[in-house]
Amino acid sequence: MQHWHSADPAMSSLDAIREGYARFDPHAYLQNNYVPPRADFSSEECVVPWKLRCLAETFASGEICGRTLIDVGSGPTIYQLLSACDHFEEIVATDFLEVNREELRRWVRGEPGAFDWSPFIQHVCKIEGRG
Numbered sequence: 299m300q301h302w303h304s305a306d307p308a309m310s311s312l313d314a315i316r317e318g319y320a321r322f323d324p325h326a327y328l329q330n331n332y333v334p335p336r337a338d339f340s341s342e343e344c345v346v347p348w349k350l351r352c353l354a355e356t357f358a359s360g361e362i363c364g365r366t367l368i369d370v371g372s373g374p375t376i377y378q379l380l381s382a383c384d385h386f387e388e389i390v391a392t393d394f395l396e397v398n399r400e401e402l403r404r405w406v407r408g409e410p411g412a413f414d415w416s417p418f419i420q421h422v423c424k425i426e427g428r429g
């Protein structure tokens with residue numbers, strides 16, 4: 299399973315972080331975390347629908363809004379930005395790793411092999427009461 303940090307006890311925590319970043323595979327991360335069972339939209343108990351619900355409620359409060367939202371450390375994901383769209387004129391996704399930025403560019407360009415975020419977009423539309 300792809301994690302952000304190594305579990306090898308012989309490594310210093312800095313080494314472990316460095317190694318985790320060097321070997322990070324966005325595709326494996328997305329497959330591990332953003333497809334069922336973790337992204338099971340039929341259950342509100344599931345972690346991904348729960349995160350989307352929290353984000354939808356937070357942005358619906360109207361307390362977080364502005365011109366530019368900078369998401370520092372987006373990783374290879376955009377689900378965290380969906381409920382923010384109506385509350386900011388511009389959203390900037392950023393990440394330390396080129397592999398993650400490239401994964402996001404693939405989605406923006408609609409290239410083959412890009413991760414399919416449409417179930418997430420549909421779910422957010424549903425919980426926000428949109429068609």
Ligand SMILES: C[S@@+](CC[C@H](N)C(=O)[O-])C[C@H]1O[C@@H](n2cnc3c(N)ncnc32)[C@H](O)[C@@H]1O
Binds near residue numbers: 331370373378392393
């Ligand atoms: C927890 S992950 C992102 C997770 C993803 N948004 C999600 O919800 O699954 C944190 C990200 O922050 C990035 N990161 C760490 N330090 C950073 C920095 N100083 N500037 C930008 N990105 C950074 C890492 O490359 C990593 O992709």
